[in-house]
Amino acid sequence: MQNRDTSIPAHCELDQLPIDHALLDARKRAFDEFGYVVIEDALDAATIETLLGAIEAIRPAMADHPHRNKSEGGLNVRPVIDKHPAFRRLLMHPTTFPTVVRLLNHYSIQLIQSNLIEAEPSAARRLTGWHSDGGIPAITVNRIRAFGSLKVGYFLRDLSAADEMGALMVVPGSHRMQGGPPFPSGARDPVGATPMKVHAGSAVIFHQGIWHAAAPNRSRQTRVALYYGYGYRVFRPVDYQRMPDHVLNGASPVERQLLGETVTHQGYYVPTDADVPLRTWFTKHFGQADVGQLERVGDVALDH
């Protein structure tokens, strides 16, 4: 396997990101209803090869990583974005990033996690059981997860040939179900469980509230997935506090925002334009974002 990392551009210029409003609106409707959207061919063959090469490049150093899955082998590394330039370059990938922004529908967002998970074949275990995302405590409204984040799952090997190849499974619409989907007595999977039988290079973008798991992997290949989570900056990141300098060095202002940097004292909570340079691009393409009532707080002249 060649360890090339040139196929993904080092920087993605915002103005070069393709914006197809009809497509993004359709994805938003599907995401709101079903809790996920599939983007086929999100990664081209050269990019897949680059990423698989990067995984091999980090494998020796990561073999003893504390988050490695001990039960079945395979890598489980988080964050992964700081481990190789190829992972860093997925931060604003042109095929997924406009959709991420449209679905979150705001500019005050950032990367909250990045995870490489390999699921090796196993007759005995599935790698990840059923859950929705969001940490402790779960923030719910009427027993439904509040929406604060989503994940982009990139799948680097074909998972289309059978149901049990370690694919991501979801219960469509379960982000809107109070208390989650029903599990029939004795059943392994909840009602509606659906494996994402995607081709190599596909991305699945899913709402944090959707119930999901990894399918058992009874194939002969390791399932290789990269998950990049994005969320509103009023919440904490999942798997880092501050990105290392080697990741931040050379990053554009928007990339620094997405990598969790801020400029002013309350920049995560009541951001100035310097804290959220993505705002200019967002407003140009998607209009004014919701700012609640907070822009009225502050120095208000009494005669107005």
Ligand SMILES: O=C(O)CCC(=O)C(=O)O
């Ligand atoms: O694909 C997997 O192994 C499960 C991923 C998952 O559950 C997650 O990212 O929250």
